[in-house]
Amino acid sequence: MKSKIVYEDKNILVVYKPSGLATQTARVGQPDVVSELQNYCSRNPAALDNRGGGRVLDRRYARPYIGVVHRLDQPVEGLLVFAKDKTSAARLSAQLGGGSLNKRYYAVVFGIPQTESGELVDYLIKDTKTQSARVVTEQAAKGKMPEGEIPKKAVLRYQVLKEIREPYPLTLMDIHIETGRFHQIRAQLAHAGLPILGDSRYAGPGVCDVGRELEVMNVALCAYGLTFSHPVTGENMEFTIAPEGKIFAQMA
Numbered sequence: 001m002k003s004k005i006v007y008e009d010k011n012i013l014v015v016y017k018p019s020g021l022a023t024q025t026a027r028v029g030q031p032d033v034v035s036e037l038q039n040y041c042s043r044n045p046a047a048l049d050n051r052g053g054g055r056v057l058d059r060r061y062a063r064p065y066i067g068v069v070h071r072l073d074q075p076v077e078g079l080l081v082f083a084k085d086k087t088s089a090a091r092l093s094a095q096l097g098g099g100s101l102n103k104r105y106y107a108v109v110f111g112i113p114q115t116e117s118g119e120l121v122d123y124l125i126k127d128t129k130t131q132s133a134r135v136v137t138e139q140a141a142k143g144k145m146p147e148g149e150i151p152k153k154a155v156l157r158y159q160v161l162k163e164i165r166e167p168y169p170l171t172l173m174d175i176h177i178e179t180g181r182f183h184q185i186r187a188q189l190a191h192a193g194l195p196i197l198g199d200s201r202y203a204g205p206g207v208c209d210v211g212r213e214l215e216v217m218n219v220a221l222c223a224y225g226l227t228f229s230h231p232v233t234g235e236n237m238e239f240t241i242a243p244e245g246k247i248f249a250q251m252a
Contacts, residue, residue, distance in 0.1 A: 001035070001036045001037050001039075001040060002021050002031065002036065003016060003018065003021060003033045004016040004018075004019055005040070006079065006239055006241070007049050007237075007239065009171070010084065011083065011084055011085060011088045011230070011231060011232050012081055012082065012083055012084060012088060012092070012230070012236045013066075013081070013082045013083075013084065014080070014082075014237075014239055015033060015037065015038060015078075015079070015082060015126050015209050016077070016078070016079060016083075016113050016225065016241055017033050017076075017077060017078060017080055018074050018244065019071055019076060019077040019079050019217075019218035019219065019244075019245065020074065020075060020217075021033060021070055021073075021074065022074045022195040023068065023071040023074075023080065024068055024071070028065060031054050033080065033082075034068060034082075035114065037064075038051075038064050039065045041064035041066070041084070041131065042063075042064055042126055043245075044235060049204050052054045053198050054055075054239035056082040056188050056223065057144075064084075065084065065085060065086065066083075066084070067082060067083030067084070067085070067086065067088065067089025067092075067094040068082065068089075069081055069093055069096060070096055070100070070101070070103070070222055071083065071088060071121060071195060072166065072178065073183065073186070073219070073221075074221070075198070075199075075219040075224045076218070076219050076221045076223065076239070077218070077221075077223070077239060077243060077244060077245065078103075078105070078221075078222045078223025078224060078228040078243075079221075079223050079224070079225070079239055080226075081101075081226060081228060083231065086232070087232075088231035089231075090199050091231035091232075091237075092228065092231050093230060094197035095228050095231075096180070097113050098230065099178070100229065101226075101227070101228040102176070102225075103176075103177070103223050103225065103226055103228070104138040104173065104174065104175065104176055104223070104224060104225035104226075105174075105175040105176075105177075105185060105221060105222060105224065105225075106161075106173065106174060106219045106221070106224050106243055106248060107172075107173045107175055107189065107196050107220060107222075108170060108171070108172055108173075108177070108196065108197050108216075108220035108247050108248065108251055109170070109173060109189055109195060109196050109197065109220075110168065110169065110170060110194065110196075110197055110207045110210060111169055111171065111190075111193055111194045112159060112163055112165070112169045112171055112194055112204065113154075113158070113171060113194060116159070116160045116236070117157070117158065117159045117160065117201055118157070118158055119154050119155065119156070119158075120154075120155070120156040120157075120158070120188045120189075120192055121153070121154070121156075122135045122153075122154050122187075122188050122190075122191060123135065123136050123137070123138055123140075123151040123152065123153055123154070124151065124152055124154045124181050124182070124183075124184065124187055124188075125145075125149050125150070125151050125152075125180070126181075126182045126183075129139075131212050132183060132187070132201055132202070133181065133182050133183040133184070133186075133245050135187060135188070135191040140249055141153075143178065150210050152179070152181050153179060153182045154177075154184045154187075154188055155177065155178040155179050156174045156175060156176075156177050156178075156184065156185060156189075157175070157177075157178070158173045158174065158175050158176075159173065159174040159175075160172075161171060161174055161251075162251055162252075166250070168214075170197070170251065172248070172251040183201075183202075185221060186199055186202065186219065186221070187202060189202075190203060191203035195207050195227050196219055196220050196221055197210065197211045197214065197216045197218035197219075197220040197247060198211040198218050198219045198220050198247075199211075199219045199220075199221075214247060214250070215246060216246075216247050217245075218245065220247045220248070221240075222243055222244075222245065222248065224240055224241050224242070224243060225238075225239070225240045226238070226239045226240075227239075
């Protein structure tokens with residue numbers, strides 16, 4: 001497995017997803033976290049017995065239930081929680097929608113923000129053709145948009161942890177998002193003039209050149225913290241990790 005299991009019980013799995021691995025994909029032959037966990041649970045009888053999707057009649061063809069609660073972009077590393085049964089999946093999804101399932105991120109951006117902490121509020125549109133997000137003005141968002149374009153409000157808060165100015169202006173940020181929009185952190189920071197290192201989709205060619213020089217192979221964004229209530233016991237669950245990307249160690 002490329003992913004790593006951080007915590008497991010009969011209802012949930014908390015997993016570290018490395019950068020470059022998809023959370024879930026429909027592409028044949030492409031590895032993803034869900035497939036890895038299904039294969040892992042298939043080899044674990046205790047996990048199979050608690051799939052939440054009915055009795056397994058033939059284990060040769062069984063695909064254990066893995067409920068996807070939230071996702072991380074493929075080039076992003078960090079923590080994810082998955083459910084082993086449908087009831088736990090529904091309860092965790094309700095927490096996510098209600099704002100009690102919280103995620104925190106580290107990001108290394110090119111540039112120095114004007115304030116040590118702040119809030120970014122934007123309206124984002126997902127472009128299904130390019131699989132990217134773009135920011136529109138509040139006025140445009142409240143006006144008549146082309147068919148299929150639905151602006152969604154995105155709120156991001158950041159705290160500067162460290163700045164360096166030589167040989168390049170870089171900032172390590174601690175980030176919390178109040179809304180879970182498609183590519184939200186990447187699109188909002190780029191729009192604010194603080195693109196994430198290694199983000200070829202949203203950063204300009206010059207920033208991409210700096211990323212390659214600093215050996216940043218993927219987007220320098222890590223979901224390092226995850227808190228939620230256990231879907232069955234109600235216990236407060238809190239997990240943190242140290243990012244594996246080299247650029248985070250360089251900014252420590």
